[in-house]
Amino acid sequence: MGSRILVSQKEIREKVVKILTDIGVPGEDAALTADILLDAELRGVESHGLMRVKTYAERIRLGLIEADPEIRIELNGAVARVDGGNGLGQVVMARAASAGIDLAKKYGIGMVTVCHSNHFAAAGYYAEMIAKERCIGIVTTAAAPVMAPYGGREVLLGTDPVAIAFPAAEQTFYGDISTSASSRGKIRVYSKTGREIPSGWALDRDGNDTTDAAEALEGILLPMSGHKGYILAMAIEAACCLLSGANLSCESSTIFDYTRTTNTGHSLIAVDIAHFLPPEEFEERAQQWFDRLRNSTPQPGHQIQIPGEMGDRRRREAGETISVLRETVEAIDELSGRNWRLWR
């Protein structure tokens, strides 16, 4: 990938906030969006980090995302439907997660579906938000169409990720996975180093399974473990789209299609641990389990980790700086220098 530079977290965050507020995003929403993107970047997931700012700004400028949306929440028992008013995915989903936590605290479990939202970046952020309230958080979203159904060769499903987080005594379990066998980003790394990808990751343009990374990049992603990823992706779209009224992946397009809105759907479940047992007991037993797994014998050349701890460590060790792709920094510099108000 491109070269990286070390910048001040505070400075780049201020620039992102300026870019967004300049085009009409309320200050609090801009700060939240900046924080969520920065968090992914700090965890080392740059594909869900600051590189997204440019696309978000462009879509707001074109009227494809509402800068200041009217978000409607309709409660019904322990579930809620959120209509995101076509706002930034971060703003909409953080609101949905808060509603989910409130429901969980009241009923033991809460579920929230979301329609008319947009790309929200890392699902794990919202799951962690829920885990911080001593709940189990499960967060899913429909993603842009890039994947074929199991046995098929048409792009009809998204990489539809699921993130799960819950607290332990000394750390937070944080898992965030796509339901595809791999990602374009990972295949790109194989391509650059000239390595073959495993069979089952992708089809070439003619719909044949390929181990050639370059051909795969022009082709179609496949579900993880064949039918297993297919089942999970479909279940996720059922919750995020059928239940909410959002577009299925096969009905939507990518955020790089600047001709239409996405009507992206998400869903989340929050489970209040205290409704089952004292949270301290849960967290203590979880930590003992984590320690047992972590201290078990590794495979030669491997290390056993608890999901999330590598990202936690990176985030902690970053201090006040952050390493960002040079082209991302340049784009943010350029955008924050513009006087966007002139464009509106």
Next chain:
Amino acid sequence: MGSRILVSQKEIREKVVKILTDIGVPGEDAALTADILLDAELRGVESHGLMRVKTYAERIRLGLIEADPEIRIELNGAVARVDGGNGLGQVVMARAASAGIDLAKKYGIGMVTVCHSNHFAAAGYYAEMIAKERCIGIVTTAAAPVMAPYGGREVLLGTDPVAIAFPAAEQTFYGDISTSASSRGKIRVYSKTGREIPSGWALDRDGNDTTDAAEALEGILLPMSGHKGYILAMAIEAACCLLSGANLSCESSTIFDYTRTTNTGHSLIAVDIAHFLPPEEFEERAQQWFDRLRNSTPQPGHQIQIPGEMGDRRRREAGETISVLRETVEAIDELSGRNWRLWR
């Protein structure tokens, strides 16, 4: 695998009921257990079918499963904790699923955790039970320890499956997957035909990744898609064991260990579709989506299916007979001929 014979569904069901009632299982519970095992067998999942009767009977006879358990259900808002009283997993989980449906109808969503249960065979059965009530059903269980953590080489996790079901206008989505890359049963098929297994499925006894099926059978299963299956298995055990008070996989043993009880944990979530939109709308849109996926272009030599439809078809086409492994039929014949009452 072994040879199969065609038997009458009614007759073999009656024999299973007799085996269980002879050792003290109430008639209704015995009938339910027989129906659940028969259903898996009819769907073509013989590993979760009638071959289990012998082990269940043996464990009941040894006092390791309670024939007539006291099942306690503790409700708390939209969630419930079930203590299965060490009863048959089928009896306990069917009760838990009913409680989950009731909660979903009342609150929009319900979650039930279960401890002190036993092997319940196919998770999909209970998910389908929930789907029949126009809900989305998500069912998970902790399984016996056979799998290593990602990067590890000790047996500390189960194949911890998740099943998901929901209704469409003309069919039911029914997905039931383990979180391991493969199963021993599947590896056994490779071993018998002398084929190599893919890398990433299993470790040999020394903890090295192996493509030799025979070595894999003596070794350790690996999580599906590496860290992805690891994350899902851990999340499933958090819900089924930490939340419920059941044994984690690393604390339990297989049902073939006749020295101790298992304290198996399960969990389920039921989501009432009617709390979000009219179920007919959901089901109609789901069906149109299924048809679109099914009618899309397949890969050469493949067919695109909606999860569950192959099993549905098998079950429908079975008529009044069923094809069962000869050794399973013989074991059931032998057990149902015994007068177990003499043993007690």
